[in-house]
Amino acid sequence: MQKxxxxxxxxxxxxxxxxxxxxxxxLSPINLANTANLIGLFGLFSIAEAFVIVTAxxxxxxGSVIALLGVLFVDMIVNQGVPWPIATVxxxxxxxxxxxxxxxxxxxxxxxxxxxxxCGLLIYRGIARFYTADGTAGFSFGDSFPxxxxxxxxxxxxxxxxxxxxxxxxxxxxxxxxxTVFGRHLFAVxxxxxxxxxxxxxxxxxxxxxxxxxxxxxxxSAVFFAMYTRSIHPASHGSFYELYAIxxxxxxxxxxxxxxxxxxxxxxxxxxxxVLQNLVNLxxxxxxxxxxxxxxxxxxxxxxxxQFARYRTAKRQAAALASLNAGRAEPSGG
Amino acid sequence: xxxxxxxxxxxxxxxxxPGVVALERVNLxxxxxxxxxxxxxNGAGKSTLMKVLGGTxxxxxxxxxxxxHDHAALTPREANDLGIAxxxxxxxxxxxxxxxxxxxxxxxIVSAPFGTLDQAAMVRTVRPILDVLGAKFAPEDSAAxxxxxxxxxLEVAKALSMKARLVIFDEPTxxxxxxETARLLGVMRQLRDDGVAVLFIxxxxxxxxxxxxxxxxxxxxxxxxDLPRADISKPRxxxxxxxxxxxxxxxxxxxxxxxxxxxxCAVSTTAYPSSKVDLTLYGGEILGLAGLVGAGRSELxxxxxxxxxxxxxxxRVSGITLAPDSVASAIAAGLCLVPENxxxxxxxxxxxxxxxISLPNLGRLRRGWFVDRPAERDLGTASRDRLGIKTATLxxxxxxxxxxxQQKVVLAKWLAMSPKVIIMDEPTRGIDVGAKREVYALMxxxxxxxxxxxxxxxxxxxxxxxxxxVAVMSAGRVAGILDHDVISEPNILxxxxx
Numbered sequence: 096m097q098k099x100x101x102x103x104x105x106x107x108x109x110x111x112x113x114x115x116x117x118x119x120x121x122l123s124p125i126n127l128a129n130t131a132n133l134i135g136l137f138g139l140f141s142i143a144e145a146f147v148i149v150t151a152x153x154x155x156x157x158g159s160v161i162a163l164l165g166v167l168f169v170d171m172i173v174n175q176g177v178p179w180p181i182a183t184v185x186x187x188x189x190x191x192x193x194x195x196x197x198x199x200x201x202x203x204x205x206x207x208x209x210x211x212x213x214c215g216l217l218i219y220r221g222i223a224r225f226y227t228a229d230g231t232a233g234f235s236f237g238d239s240f241p242x243x244x245x246x247x248x249x250x251x252x253x254x255x256x257x258x259x260x261x262x263x264x265x266x267x268x269x270x271x272x273x274x275t276v277f278g279r280h281l282f283a284v285x286x287x288x289x290x291x292x293x294x295x296x297x298x299x300x301x302x303x304x305x306x307x308x309x310x311x312x313x314x315x316s317a318v319f320f321a322m323y324t325r326s327i328h329p330a331s332h333g334s335f336y337e338l339y340a341i342x343x344x345x346x347x348x349x350x351x352x353x354x355x356x357x358x359x360x361x362x363x364x365x366x367x368x369x370v371l372q373n374l375v376n377l378x379x380x381x382x383x384x385x386x387x388x389x390x391x392x393x394x395x396x397x398x399x400x401x402q403f404a405r406y407r408t409a410k411r412q413a414a415a416l417a418s419l420n421a422g423r424a425e426p427s428g429g
Numbered sequence: 430x431x432x433x434x435x436x437x438x439x440x441x442x443x444x445x446x447p448g449v450v451a452l453e454r455v456n457l458x459x460x461x462x463x464x465x466x467x468x469x470x471n472g473a474g475k476s477t478l479m480k481v482l483g484g485t486x487x488x489x490x491x492x493x494x495x496x497x498h499d500h501a502a503l504t505p506r507e508a509n510d511l512g513i514a515x516x517x518x519x520x521x522x523x524x525x526x527x528x529x530x531x532x533x534x535x536x537x538i539v540s541a542p543f544g545t546l547d548q549a550a551m552v553r554t555v556r557p558i559l560d561v562l563g564a565k566f567a568p569e570d571s572a573a574x575x576x577x578x579x580x581x582x583l584e585v586a587k588a589l590s591m592k593a594r595l596v597i598f599d600e601p602t603x604x605x606x607x608x609e610t611a612r613l614l615g616v617m618r619q620l621r622d623d624g625v626a627v628l629f630i631x632x633x634x635x636x637x638x639x640x641x642x643x644x645x646x647x648x649x650x651x652x653x654x655d656l657p658r659a660d661i662s663k664p665r666x667x668x669x670x671x672x673x674x675x676x677x678x679x680x681x682x683x684x685x686x687x688x689x690x691x692x693x694c695a696v697s698t699t700a701y702p703s704s705k706v707d708l709t710l711y712g713g714e715i716l717g718l719a720g721l722v723g724a725g726r727s728e729l730x731x732x733x734x735x736x737x738x739x740x741x742x743x744x745r746v747s748g749i750t751l752a753p754d755s756v757a758s759a760i761a762a763g764l765c766l767v768p769e770n771x772x773x774x775x776x777x778x779x780x781x782x783x784x785x786i787s788l789p790n791l792g793r794l795r796r797g798w799f800v801d802r803p804a805e806r807d808l809g810t811a812s813r814d815r816l817g818i819k820t821a822t823l824x825x826x827x828x829x830x831x832x833x834x835q836q837k838v839v840l841a842k843w844l845a846m847s848p849k850v851i852i853m854d855e856p857t858r859g860i861d862v863g864a865k866r867e868v869y870a871l872m873x874x875x876x877x878x879x880x881x882x883x884x885x886x887x888x889x890x891x892x893x894x895x896x897x898x899v900a901v902m903s904a905g906r907v908a909g910i911l912d913h914d915v916i917s918e919p920n921i922l923x924x925x926x927x
Contacts, residue, residue, distance in 0.1 A: 270799075276795050279791060289773055290774050290776055292736060293766065295759075295760040
């Protein structure tokens with residue numbers, strides 16, 4: 096665990112302790128289960144976003160993809176009679192296609208990720224609304240998919256399955272990003288694409304794969320959200336989720352310049368954001384201030400982080416100077 | 430000039446970065462009415478010293494005395510107020526403004542009552558300054574249309590408009606023609622005669638010889654010597670810059686009878702599409718690739734390694750034809766490249782030493798999908814011991830190492846895969862003398878094991894001192910190849926200038 100992650104974990108625990116002290120309902124099983132459910136739901140696409148951010152890219156179409164794929168998923172199982180496991184796989188394959196498209200546009204056409212995914216944000220939202228004729232995609236009264244409901248939105252001894260899925264994805268992602276060769280290549284490409292190319296890394300492939308992983312996970316997340324809301328208004332479903340994901344990743348130590356961050360960090364970031372939402376609800380703060388509280392905490396976190404980094408650099412410089420003054424002509428040998 | 434001449438001195442100025450001493454107890458004095466030449470090799474500390482004078486870098490120790498007042502450091506604002514101005518190598522001309530607008534940028538003349546720009550007054554202010562300099566352009570001209578030399582004169586005009594008392598020229602002639610250079614040197618003399626202090630930083634020793642009243646030499650961040658006017662000569666300056674004589678071992682016999690390890694067959698680059706390069710490198714030799722900057726040497730290396738697309742021709746490594754545009758295929762065939770820009774292309778500065786070394790070797794250092802971390806660590810330790818990389822820990826960022834040790838890390842990552850051919854582009858640029866010697870020794874040791882080394886270098890001493898043979902490039906083609914016994918500076922230069 097990196098030092099940054101420990102700092103964030105302390106912050107999460109502190110906020111949780113304060114909320115718990117002020118309102119004991121925070122620790123009630125029902126509140127914990129609900130918060131866990133939300134952590135699972137929002138966590139899936141936040142991890143997705145992290146894979147793109149680590150390459151120094153950005154994925155702005157997350158919310159729109161959740162809306163579009165959610166609409167398609169509901170339509171497939173309710174109206175087209177597609178069995179739900181197949182529909183789930185199809186949605187993730189569609190996600191892969193979207194990610195592949197974004198990756199190709201970014202690498203082969205050399206377009207800026209911000210522009211590509213901003214266009215995606217607009218396009219997928221528009222298609223989703225057109226597909227439903229600006230109506231609602233949902234389940235009719237009496238529609239029943241007991242297995243699907245149990246798998247996706249069910250609970251086992253009180254633990255929501257969404258957070259189980261999140262946990263599985265987080266552990267797999269941790270290994271992928273921090274322990275595999277591909278993960279090392281992701282960091283290298285994000286930090287210095289030119290040097291990565293000089294090291295023989297196929298940077299194009301690495302970047303495309305990052306977008307594919309992101310969109311596949313977003314597809315999985317779309318299924319969870321479809322079953323959570325049960326009816327999808329494509330005009331608003333998933334709105335701003337990409338910004339939520341970016342916030343969680345930044346809180347978790349990911350740099351938008353790429354090449355930095357940890358899965359532990361983004362998991363803690365997701366937890367912190369949900370605990371803050373819970374804080375707003377439980378402490379009777381007007382819910383209109385919700386975003387302001389989130390924004391304020393992120394800003395404070397980022398400022399603290401940069402100040403700490405500056406402090407460390409200054410300390411290193413002072414040490415180098417001290418060793419010079421101690422009489423060594425060439426402290427590093429050169 | 431209305432202000433009194435400047436009297437500036439730096440005393441024991443020291444600037445330390447983590448792992449690198451950029452300046453160590455440097456002394457420099459400048460007074461109005463003289464031209465001081467500042468010379469030194471790359472990485473000698475010239476640019477750091479300049480930034481100290483400009484106020485963009487605060488030294489860790491030492492004193493800056495201006496007109497009798499001591500400062501620990503200057504701010505850019507203070508430097509400006511004291512009359513210190515710069516003419517940079519990279520020009521800061523705003524092409525979307527006219528000449529007057531450029532010169533008075535940030536100090537525009539406005540008219541009441543709305544604070545609108547008073548174009549007429551600005552032109553009136555600028556015109557006499559341009560006249561003094563003998564500029565061939567008018568205040569109303571668009572700055573985008575000026576030649577490089579005129580842009581430099583525009584910078585000088587800007588300095589004069591700020592009542593500069595010290596003008597620092599940083600490699601101002603590097604992209605000028607001969608007649609343009611002569612004009613700029615004339616401007617420097619004129620500034621001097623008007624009582625301005627001129628600090629002239631240049632690699633072109635002939636120009637320094639022509640114009641400087643005094644020369645200050647820096648080497649490895651330290652004062653290496655001062656030369657008064659009478660002692661300024663090219664050999665003397667070179668001697669102080671290098672601090673040693675690179676002898677060459679004339680008795681060395683170039684290896685013969687070995688097989689070609691790298692062959693260029695009619696290779697052309699997009700930089701010189703109509704030039705075809707044929708060149709053969711044999712195992713066990715160090716082939717120097719000399720030429721003027723812009724002769725197409727680095728471009729050739731990048732094409733061979735698959736970084737840039739190949740315009741035509743074939744590259745073979747030990748008989749294996751390389752796929753164009755594929756670094757992976759080059760590496761697989763046993764070719765590797767130590768690039769020109771260590772910090773941008775050779776290393777990922779924020780990565781640990783260990784991670785930088787393992788990066789191109791992860792294809793071997795893996796167990797399934799996973800990085801074999803113990804093997805990675807072993808490689809790091811072995812490389813550190815083999816190359817003598819001085820670092821406290823293999824887990825520290827490579828950014829904190831000195832230039833020489835960084836270059837060793839670049840070498841380490843390639844040596845780990847036992848290459849057949851190493852192309853080294855400016856292998857010792859910006860590293861200190863001691864590290865240079867270690868790199869040379871390492872190159873020779875590698876060649877002795879049968880590795881072919883193609884060394885691109887603009888450092889004449891290095892080319893002459895290290896190479897078994899020298900190929901000279903000019904305008905994208907190989908102008909000639911010098912065998913061991915005819916390698917000499919005149920022979921190389923004769924081929925290089927075409």
